[in-house]
Amino acid sequence: MTATGPVGVGFIGTGMISNTYLENLTTFPDINVVILGDLDTEVAKAQAAKHGIPQWGTAADVLAHPDVELIVNLTIPAVHAQVASEAIAAGKHVWSEKPISVDRESGRALLAQAQAAGLLVGVAPDTVLGPGVQTARRAIAHGDIGEPLSAQTVMQYIGPDIFHPSPEFLFSKGAGPLFDMGPYYLTALVHVFGSVESVAAVGSKSRATRTIQTGDRAGTVFDVQVPTHVSAIAKYVDGGISQSVFSFDSPMVKMGVVEITGTEGTLVIPDPNRFTGDVKITRAPAAAAIMDEATWESVPITGVYAERGLGVLDLARAARTGGRPLASGELGLHVLDTMVAIDEAVTEGRTVAVDSRVDPVPLVSDDYDPFAATL
Numbered sequence: 001m002t003a004t005g006p007v008g009v010g011f012i013g014t015g016m017i018s019n020t021y022l023e024n025l026t027t028f029p030d031i032n033v034v035i036l037g038d039l040d041t042e043v044a045k046a047q048a049a050k051h052g053i054p055q056w057g058t059a060a061d062v063l064a065h066p067d068v069e070l071i072v073n074l075t076i077p078a079v080h081a082q083v084a085s086e087a088i089a090a091g092k093h094v095w096s097e098k099p100i101s102v103d104r105e106s107g108r109a110l111l112a113q114a115q116a117a118g119l120l121v122g123v124a125p126d127t128v129l130g131p132g133v134q135t136a137r138r139a140i141a142h143g144d145i146g147e148p149l150s151a152q153t154v155m156q157y158i159g160p161d162i163f164h165p166s167p168e169f170l171f172s173k174g175a176g177p178l179f180d181m182g183p184y185y186l187t188a189l190v191h192v193f194g195s196v197e198s199v200a201a202v203g204s205k206s207r208a209t210r211t212i213q214t215g216d217r218a219g220t221v222f223d224v225q226v227p228t229h230v231s232a233i234a235k236y237v238d239g240g241i242s243q244s245v246f247s248f249d250s251p252m253v254k255m256g257v258v259e260i261t262g263t264e265g266t267l268v269i270p271d272p273n274r275f276t277g278d279v280k281i282t283r284a285p286a287a288a289a290i291m292d293e294a295t296w297e298s299v300p301i302t303g304v305y306a307e308r309g310l311g312v313l314d315l316a317r318a319a320r321t322g323g324r325p326l327a328s329g330e331l332g333l334h335v336l337d338t339m340v341a342i343d344e345a346v347t348e349g350r351t352v353a354v355d356s357r358v359d360p361v362p363l364v365s366d367d368y369d370p371f372a373a374t375l
């Protein structure tokens with residue numbers, strides 16, 4: 001018998017980002033967070049007390065909980081695939097923070113395991129399901145910039161060692177600016193252009209070590225294991241091209257830049273790491289004399305605003321209704337495949353083909369209401 005009422009959710013990993021998830025998931029009537037688990041059970045206990053979650057314990061406690069239908073995996077990238085695989089083995093649907101895994105093989109194996117078990121995998125980011133990126137996508141689908149041709153994205157700042165109390169994982173395999181922030185930008189680009197066909201890239205590392213700036217371990221020096229600046233270009237199967245900067249090396253903050261140029265105009269997509277923002281379009285000037293005075297048309301934002309957790313909700317609803325999640329494991333795997341290919345292009349100095357393909361990602365319906373009880 002199919003269950004009814006809110007979907008029971010358990011968390012594995014209750015560190016920094018769990019606050020945002022818990023604040024939001026506890027406001028959606030279709031979700032019931034029943035238990036939190038972490039390697040450090042004191043952290044899980046403190047988060048449970050803070051957010052009014054009745055139970056806490058280890059990851060094994062979450063996996064064994066009979067009321068948990070879906071696991072939210074907020075561990076660090078190196079163990080995303082392993083924890084997600086344990087969730088599937090325990091008969092639970094799973095939402096993982098990005099990236100889906102740190103190598104192609106474990107990502108592919110996870111999706112095969114889920115498919116065989118008849119369970120769903122969803123992967124962050126869900127920011128791109130928010131009204132900001134969705135409004136921009138609707139404008140493109142409506143033909144407001146003509147045929148999309150090219151894009152440029154920029155994400156640069158000095159790096160997460162200045163705000164994260166345990167930043168080592170962000171400078172290790174599976175992170176760095178490409179794997180940590182790339183998913184937001186590359187997912188937005190795949191939403192617009194479809195599957196990536198090939199990539200080329202160069203990268204560099206400004207410092208061999210970094211120093212933790214905040215928290216109990218401030219002053220601790222750790223090794224930087226990955227490039228901290230990557231410039232990548234990509235070609236899409238259906239014809240688009242893009243250029244992207246991902247950097248933890250620049251004191252000059254420039255984030256959330258996503259510009260799509262089509263045959264009729266250039267559209268600015270809001271920061272794909274946020275759920276909303278300004279969507280605007282500029283068109284070719286009528287004369288050279290006014291080239292410096294771009295005029296902008298604002299596109300009114302439509303859709304209900306919600307924050308991180310939207311993808312978990314979409315996954316939970318899909319699990320119950322037999323649908324497919326929009327922030328799907330297949331999309332997460334294609335984005336990972338693209339990032340691994342960019343990494344290989346940096347290391348090997350050649351253009352690298354991206355073999356995986358993903359179906360076009362449908363738009364979120366205009367009347368999608370996260371705050372409605374639908375199950």
Ligand SMILES: NC(=O)c1ccc[n+]([C@@H]2O[C@H](COP(=O)([O-])OP(=O)(O)OC[C@H]3O[C@@H](n4cnc5c(N)ncnc54)[C@H](O)[C@@H]3O)[C@@H](O)[C@H]2O)c1
Binds near residue numbers: 012018097180
């Ligand atoms: N912090 C952010 O601003 C942010 C934003 C978006 C996404 N994310 C992503 O969310 C994930 C978690 O990031 P975070 O900043 O919360 O990290 P964090 O280091 O603060 O927390 C991770 C937690 O996972 C636990 N953990 C690790 N391995 C585990 C395992 N095998 N079983 C159970 N628990 C385990 C750790 O004990 C820790 O409490 C990462 O993938 C990160 O990229 C973080």
